[in-house]
Amino acid sequence: MSGPQALRRLDADLDRIEAEPYYEPIGSEVALFEAAWKSRVPVLLKGPTGCGKTRFVEHMAWRLARPLVTVSCHDDLTASDLVGRYLIVDNETVWMDGPLARAVRSGSLCYLDEIVEARKDTTVVIHPLADSRRILPMEKRGELLRAPDEFMLILSYNPGYQSVLKELKHSTRQRFVAIEFDYPRADLEAKIVVSESGINLHIAERLVKFAALTRNLKGGGLDEGASTRLLVHAAQLMQRGVAAHAACTAAISLALSDDPEMLAAIDELASAVF
Amino acid sequence: MTELRSLSQQELEEKLDDILCAALSSRRSAAAIAAGIAPLPRAQQDFVLAWAEVAAQNVAELGYQFTAQAPQALALLGRGGTEKWLLAALDAYDKEGLYPACAALKDLAGFKRRADAAGAGVALAEVARVLELFLRGLAGRRLQLEASDETWTDTGTIFLPERIARHSERAQNFRLYKAIAVHHWAQARYGSFNLDLAPVLAAYAVPERALAWFNLLEAIRLESQVGRGFPGLAALLAALRGELAPGLAAAQARLAHAESSVAHSVALLREFHALPLPEPFPYMGSLYPQRAAEVRGERIAKERRALYTELEQLRLALQAERPELQDGEAALEVESSFETLEFELQIDGEAVAPPEEVARLMRSIIQDFGEIPEEYLLASGPGAYAPDALAQGEDASGLAESRAEGGRLYDEWDFRRRDYRKDWCVLFESEVLPGDPAYVAGVRARYAGQIAQLRRRFEALRGEDRLARRQHEGEDIDFDALVEAYADRASGIEASERLFVQRRRIERNIAAMFMVDMSGSTKGWINACEREALVLLCEALEALGDRYAIYGFSGWTRKRCDIYRIKTFGEHYGEAVRARIAGVEPRDYTRMGVAIRHLSGILNEAEAKTRILFTLSDGKPDDFHDGYRGDYGIEDTRQALLEARQSGIHPFCVTIDEEARDYLPHMYGPASWVLIDDAGQLPLKTAEVYRRLTS
Numbered sequence: 009m010s011g012p013q014a015l016r017r018l019d020a021d022l023d024r025i026e027a028e029p030y031y032e033p034i035g036s037e038v039a040l041f042e043a044a045w046k047s048r049v050p051v052l053l054k055g056p057t058g059c060g061k062t063r064f065v066e067h068m069a070w071r072l073a074r075p076l077v078t079v080s081c082h083d084d085l086t087a088s089d090l091v092g093r094y095l096i097v098d099n100e101t102v103w104m105d106g107p108l109a110r111a112v113r114s115g116s117l118c119y120l121d122e123i124v125e126a127r128k129d130t131t132v133v134i135h136p137l138a139d140s141r142r143i144l145p146m147e148k149r150g151e152l153l154r155a156p157d158e159f160m161l162i163l164s165y166n167p168g169y170q171s172v173l174k175e176l177k178h179s180t181r182q183r184f185v186a187i188e189f190d191y192p193r194a195d196l197e198a199k200i201v202v203s204e205s206g207i208n209l210h211i212a213e214r215l216v217k218f219a220a221l222t223r224n225l226k227g228g229g230l231d232e233g234a235s236t237r238l239l240v241h242a243a244q245l246m247q248r249g250v251a252a253h254a255a256c257t258a259a260i261s262l263a264l265s266d267d268p269e270m271l272a273a274i275d276e277l278a279s280a281v282f
Numbered sequence: 283m284t285e286l287r288s289l290s291q292q293e294l295e296e297k298l299d300d301i302l303c304a305a306l307s308s309r310r311s312a313a314a315i316a317a318g319i320a321p322l323p324r325a326q327q328d329f330v331l332a333w334a335e336v337a338a339q340n341v342a343e344l345g346y347q348f349t350a351q352a353p354q355a356l357a358l359l360g361r362g363g364t365e366k367w368l369l370a371a372l373d374a375y376d377k378e379g380l381y382p383a384c385a386a387l388k389d390l391a392g393f394k395r396r397a398d399a400a401g402a403g404v405a406l407a408e409v410a411r412v413l414e415l416f417l418r419g420l421a422g423r424r425l426q427l428e429a430s431d432e433t434w435t436d437t438g439t440i441f442l443p444e445r446i447a448r449h450s451e452r453a454q455n456f457r458l459y460k461a462i463a464v465h466h467w468a469q470a471r472y473g474s475f476n477l478d479l480a481p482v483l484a485a486y487a488v489p490e491r492a493l494a495w496f497n498l499l500e501a502i503r504l505e506s507q508v509g510r511g512f513p514g515l516a517a518l519l520a521a522l523r524g525e526l527a528p529g530l531a532a533a534q535a536r537l538a539h540a541e542s543s544v545a546h547s548v549a550l551l552r553e554f555h556a557l558p559l560p561e562p563f564p565y566m567g568s569l570y571p572q573r574a575a576e577v578r579g580e581r582i583a584k585e586r587r588a589l590y591t592e593l594e595q596l597r598l599a600l601q602a603e604r605p606e607l608q609d610g611e612a613a614l615e616v617e618s619s620f621e622t623l624e625f626e627l628q629i630d631g632e633a634v635a636p637p638e639e640v641a642r643l644m645r646s647i648i649q650d651f652g653e654i655p656e657e658y659l660l661a662s663g664p665g666a667y668a669p670d671a672l673a674q675g676e677d678a679s680g681l682a683e684s685r686a687e688g689g690r691l692y693d694e695w696d697f698r699r700r701d702y703r704k705d706w707c708v709l710f711e712s713e714v715l716p717g718d719p720a721y722v723a724g725v726r727a728r729y730a731g732q733i734a735q736l737r738r739r740f741e742a743l744r745g746e747d748r749l750a751r752r753q754h755e756g757e758d759i760d761f762d763a764l765v766e767a768y769a770d771r772a773s774g775i776e777a778s779e780r781l782f783v784q785r786r787r788i789e790r791n792i793a794a795m796f797m798v799d800m801s802g803s804t805k806g807w808i809n810a811c812e813r814e815a816l817v818l819l820c821e822a823l824e825a826l827g828d829r830y831a832i833y834g835f836s837g838w839t840r841k842r843c844d845i846y847r848i849k850t851f852g853e854h855y856g857e858a859v860r861a862r863i864a865g866v867e868p869r870d871y872t873r874m875g876v877a878i879r880h881l882s883g884i885l886n887e888a889e890a891k892t893r894i895l896f897t898l899s900d901g902k903p904d905d906f907h908d909g910y911r912g913d914y915g916i917e918d919t920r921q922a923l924l925e926a927r928q929s930g931i932h933p934f935c936v937t938i939d940e941e942a943r944d945y946l947p948h949m950y951g952p953a954s955w956v957l958i959d960d961a962g963q964l965p966l967k968t969a970e971v972y973r974r975l976t977s
Contacts, residue, residue: 035635093762094769101769148775167953175932190635194624217511221419227943227957228418273415276460280420280512 023075023116031060031067032200034192041068044185045117050138050161052181055189058235060200061164064189065119074158077111078119081126087133091146103149108133112144115158123163124174131180137161138183194220197236205243211252214281215239218256221277222264229270234260252282287558289327291320298349301334304342315346318353323561326356333368340375347371347387358394360448360564367393394447403447404455413463414959420512421467422623423646424940433567435466436577437475441567448564461522461565464515468504471649475578477544479571482551492555497569498562499547499554502530503537510540510621523563530560540621543652578650585647588944589658591913592640600629614659616644620652639947692876694840697917707840707876714834714846717864719857725817729965736818736969737825743977749783756782792976793829793851793890795881799899800834800846801872807961808900808938809868814965815898816848816863820855822969828976829888832859833881834866837873837905844869845880851888873910874903875918878933882926895926896972897935898964902945920949934975936968 044051045068053061062078069076079090092106111118120126120134136143138161144153163184165176191197194216201212216239223233242259246252256278261271289297291313298312306312319330330352338345348368355364370393375383386393397403406429417425417440430441442462446455469475479496486492505523509516526534533550536542593614618625623645627634636644647654689708696703726733750756752763760783767777796819798812816832823830831853834846848866849859878895885893903915910918923933935946935955946955956971958964 093766094773096765096769096772099772101773148770194622224419224422225415228424228959229415269411270415272412273419276412276416277419279514280464282514 023077023110023114025066025070025076028070029063029066030200030203031063032192032196032203034060034189034196037064037187037189038068038071040185040187042072045072045160048142048157048160050163050184052176052184052186053162053164053189054167054186055164056191056232056235057166058237059189059191060236061189062119062121065117065162065164069117072117072158074160075111075114075116076119077107077116078121079107080121081123081130083125083127085126085130087127087129088148090130090133091144091148094148108137109144109146109153112137112153112155112159115156117160117162119162119164121164123165123180124176131177134161134163134180135183138180191219191223191233191236197239200236201239201243204240205247207243207247211246212239212243214252215242215256218260218278218281221280222260222274225270225273229267230264232264234264238263253278256282288320288322288324291316294319294327294331297331298334301331301338302342302346302349305338305346312349315349319349322353322356323559325561326361329361329364330356333365337368337372340372341380343380344371344375344383344387347384351387351390355390358390359397362448362450363394363397366397366450397447403445404452404459405445406442406459407444409456409459411959413459416460417463417467420464421471421649422642423649424943425467425470426940427463433462433466434570435469435567436570436574437470438577438581440466457518458522458564461518462567464508465501465504465519465563465565466567468508469500469574470578472504472507473544473650473652474500474504474569475544475571475574476650476652477548478575479548482548486551486555488555491559492551493569493571494559494562495554495557496547496551497566498530498560499533499537499550500544500569501563501566502526502534503542503544503547506534506538507542519563519565522565527560529554529557581646582650584944585643585650586658589640589643589647592636592643592948593659596629596634596636596640600632600634616654616659618644618648618653620648623648625654637947638952639943642943690880692843692879694875695918695921697914697921707843707873709843709845709876709880711845711847711880714848714862714865716858716861717866719861719864721813721864722817722860725814726821729814729818732966733818733821736822736966740822740825740969740973743826743973749785751783752778752780753782753784754780756784758783790826790828790976791891792894793885793888793892794823794831794894794896794972794976795885795888796830796832797877797881797895797897798832798834798848798866799872799897799901800836800866800869801900801904802836802868802870803872803904804900805868808964809866811938811961811964812898813863813866815968816866817860818965818969819972820849820859820863822973824855829890831884831888832863833877833884835874835877835881836869836871837876838870839906840873840876840910842870843873843876845877851884871905871910872899872901872903872915873905874899874915875922878919878922878926882922882929882931885931886929892976893931894975895931895933896975897933897937898968899935899937899939900961901937901939902941916945916949923949934971936964936971938964 041051041064053064055061065078066076079085088106090106090108092104092109094101095104096102105113108118110116123130123134133144136145137155142155142159144155146153165181192200194213197219198209198212198216201207201215202209205212219234219236219239222230226233238260242255245255245259250258253275257275261274261278264274265271294316295312298316299306302312319327322330330349334345334349334352337348348371352364355367359367367390368387371383371386374386406427410427414425414427417427426439428439428441429444431443432441433443434441440463442459446458448458449455479493483489483492483496501523505516505519508519533554536550537546597614613630615628615631616625625641625644625648627636627644644654647658689710691705692707692709693702693704694706695701751760753760760781763778763781767779767781771777796816798816804812819830820832829851830849831851832848834848835844836846837843846866848862849855853859874897878897882895885895903919904911905915926933933950933954935950936958937946937955938958938961940957940959942955942957946957956967958967
């Protein structure tokens, strides 16, 4: 067996999710997602960073017992990066599926994270997959991949970024069922921090309180408040013996801003709850 | 509480006679000094007596001078400062003798000046932004800070000393600032003013004394309330206030439960009001319940209207979704917690997550009431839909003449009709009269450093070189493409000839329309900042190469809406444009909708892939006389922005209006506006915001 095929096998194994990823539902998103999957409609996840979009997708893939292919989009990501390309091995050409093609073939869930970052030409492959045609044109191979019923396309998108160049086009977004995410309710968020870090509930509640204070500053100097992910980071540091205040500074304050006065204010807020 | 009783003048005089006997004579008694010390709280009296003894041990005259000035010194310097002032004088005595030491004591004002200048003091101006951000985080709504001789809050603004120099370390002084801010925030947050105090106080023989006691009891209550959510802050307050006297500690125990409200403090007042007053805690200020009630009342009325409007929209949206509700009113229910400010909104039994702005509003209301009052949720509302203020039969005369003068007619959105008023506004476009030709050069000189920095940053944006792959020619070989071509050829497909990478500037292809508020409210400082912002913008944009135009807007009723040309898309940023920037001056009102429609039209004629309508403003839409003010203007502006968005324009707004949070999200939508706290930041921030918007 030549190299690339072995590679492909390895990838396919990585795609499978064995253990249940911890996820705490906020509303009806699980039912919505399942209904969309059964109806073969793609899903768009909207929401601020670090509120659990990626975890949700992992959880759903496990729930639906489908492999998951995740692509973190960046500004050099082209359509052929998604579809695949020919490689030369031992003086022979070998076709190597890109992540999207791999997902279509295996009937996986394909999650394109932060899709607005990708090159515009990716819409060429996304659009035909995201409407009723459900096909992936592979120009290079002269092949049309028809997606099996189990395949599902999922995009994520953070509408809070203030850049007009990074907005999702209507022709794209109107192909998707949208699920909106936000930070969970305080009690739920504390529960999540506890399960993710193992810290005691009392401290988790204080972290959540601190997060709420920073979220009050959104629009008043901060672009985003502390996300659930940052809280988990801080809690994990504390679990390893870092003092509460130092953990908040390292995991939360410094991640939120570079402005010294803002940092001072956030530190004061941390000392208010700890 | 007997141990807290202040010493009488008689008792003091006896003690002073003992301490200062060597400095007293038949012509010079301790009576006047005792009279000065008698009104002080017992703790301060003891402090003065203790230090008087220390001073008198050196020489009695120093003790005499010290006690004579001590009340003033305490008021001016606080205890820590007073100690230092006396120690400095004792130092002078040791080194130079009695006369310079007495002079040092007498020069109280000079000592304070020097102490302040010594650097341990912290000025409000230095820490205001940190404190403001801190309070915004705590309160979830903006609290303003203002320097004042007296410390107090009206629940919208906290008045703090201009400078704190009580302690010898800066950090300590900052802590005191923070404690003062926290204490006064807590008064609003935990409801010190949620009760009409006037009748309560009037029932006491000495209302001022009762008020002072109320203030103290509230401080004790607030500390334990704050401690529930913010142990760190409660610890700060406790550290500053020191040990509580036994009587007060008993009060604390009784006020410490979770439900204790201002009513409990009022109840305790009956027991305490007659007792001598202990020294107030260092972070406490004065109370002006009447003035606080006024500000609170205004806020309540405003938020009630705003909430009503927002909820009405949620209701309508829901009814549109579920036609079966069309006739029956959708029932609103809210469950809220005063302690956490969390709430759950249900419309017709269905939990609804309201938009962030509504949530903010509701949290603010819960702070004032402890809950969302039920009447806030009734559909009848507080008469927000006042009878149509626009005179329906208003004569159309004048419009025809206006058109003859070269005006253009625009429709305007009437949210009550849910339809446009046809040809309702007349708009005139004219050029800004040139101003001082040297103005721009002056601004450029003043901001030379910042401009250079801006230009560098913007150039970096422009020069954001990208490696263009798969080019016919270029500086380097594209190995990916080469391998692919090789592979293609090997598998019998025609190989591509695009095998090179090229460094290339990505064409930005952006056209930006800057719409500048020239309404009368910008007069003075704001106008100056706007003009400076324009200069810096132009400098930065010239470096960037985006196409841009600048227009000012103003208006005086629908018959006279004005657009002032400052720079068109085709024009070069030269002398003429510079002179026009200098000529930007405040005119009349802010009729925004029509200006947006007109400028969107111009912007849409510009060839560009991305079009941005960038508004610089100082307030909400407003116009004179014909009902534009308030909801009508906001809804019309919103409609005009929706039209712009539909035509492919990205609207964005930078404002310095503190209240903008209440209406901007509704008009511009999320992530399409920026609020700048301080007009002084406008020049630099505006360019920065534009950079971020387009990168």
